[in-house]
Amino acid sequence: MPVYSMTGYASGQNGPTGSHSDAEARPQPTGRLGVEIRSVNSRFLDLTFKLPEELRQHEPALRELLTGQLKRGKVELRVAFENTASAGVADPSTKLLQRLNGVQDNIKSWLPSARDLSVADVLRLAAGDSAPRGDLGPDLTELTEKTLKALLAAREREGARLAKMLLDHLGQLRKLAAQALPLVPKLVEQQRTRFLERWQEAMGLGAGATAPEAAQDRALSEATAFAIRIDVAEELTRLDSHLDEIERLVKKGGEIGKRLDFLIQELHREANTLGSKSATLEMTRIGVDMKVLVEQMREQVQNIE
Incomplete structure (x- = not known):
């Protein structure tokens, strides 16, 4: 199932009405209909209709047509009617x-x-x-259906572009997580060595001398506390789980916008936590790069239906 964007535009216009096979069965107005449908992102489906007064009675049917195909978005449908019969000089009776x-x-x-x-x-x-008195309903419905189909095609094309962008960003986030994972054990070992060196300096031990067992135990205890404080394995595990779920949803398609929005919030939380536990410039860089990517994803997910 494709991914649909909530952003799109489509318009349609027919020639003078009355070209249907049932033209003799009903009064046929002479004129030209124009329909425009534009949509932007919204949390819910918000429909606005701008119709000429002579077409206002068709709004319920048009609303039903749109709600049957669209699930989310701020959608405006605009209809115009040009009476071609009055294009010349009318002969008053x-x-x-x-x-x-x-x-x-x-x-x-x-x-x-x-x-x-x-x-x-x-x-x-x-x-x-001399304005037309015929029924414009069938012509309006047919033209709106065609225009709505064009709008859905435009939203599908935009949705495919957004899906590709999201998958690309997921790949970059996985690379950053892979870079962060081996940094923690190295940092812990470096910190343990630093603690031992400080104990040796404080006790006046020369190079090659062994620190007392108490000092080594204290250094190990400090290194353990440091490891707990900077450990990001849990955050990276949750982040990887969120990435898997986002990838699954994007490939599945359909109405995934709200679910994606929630997962992006979770990604942002994990990236923030990872940055707060940073103990080196390299880890800080990874955290910042992650947050930049997640923010870019958040902006695009807002447009997905």
Whole structure:
């Protein structure tokens, strides 16, 4: 199953409506429909519709169509309708002219200072009167389905790019963990040697002399406490487990965004702990590099559905 991004855009437009095989079965408006769907990341599915007034009654059907295909994201659907029948000069009917004349006389009886209708006013009103009365629902549904399909394809392409980036970062994190693992035993041995050297200096022992057994026991005790304090084996084990789970989810695909977001938080916690236990510049560098990679992953995971 593919990984889907929540970020995408698609638009569609059809020609003058009424080209369907059932055109004679229902009134056919003459016009051009345009549909745009854009989406960005969001914790939940948040739908916004911007429809012309004559298409507002189709919002429930469009909402059902979108909720059936989309699970998360802030989605805006915008519909525009261009009435091609009114592209030219409309020829007002005699009935319309009579109605306009009656309305004008009625208004002027109450508002004597109101101006008379101009030819431009009459033509504009005639164009509005000739607006299509046909059912745009089937055309709108068909065009929205096509546009939604294009949006899903765009979100899938972006999701594939995000999945590849995440897998690349997982590989880099594994390399950093592999670099950190052998550092701890070396650090413990170095610290034990340093403790013994300090005891020898404090007791005035020369080179090659053996420190008293009590001093060696104390050095061993200090080295053990130091080893416990800087031991990151548990953090590296948990980090490796999180990396395995993230890789499994990315390869599985589907609705994985929320689960990935939780795992990224866990990765960040382990990287922070590893950095806080750092005892050398090399371990500090590894911790910083890990946190940079995890932060980059966090930003991208926010866009995954």
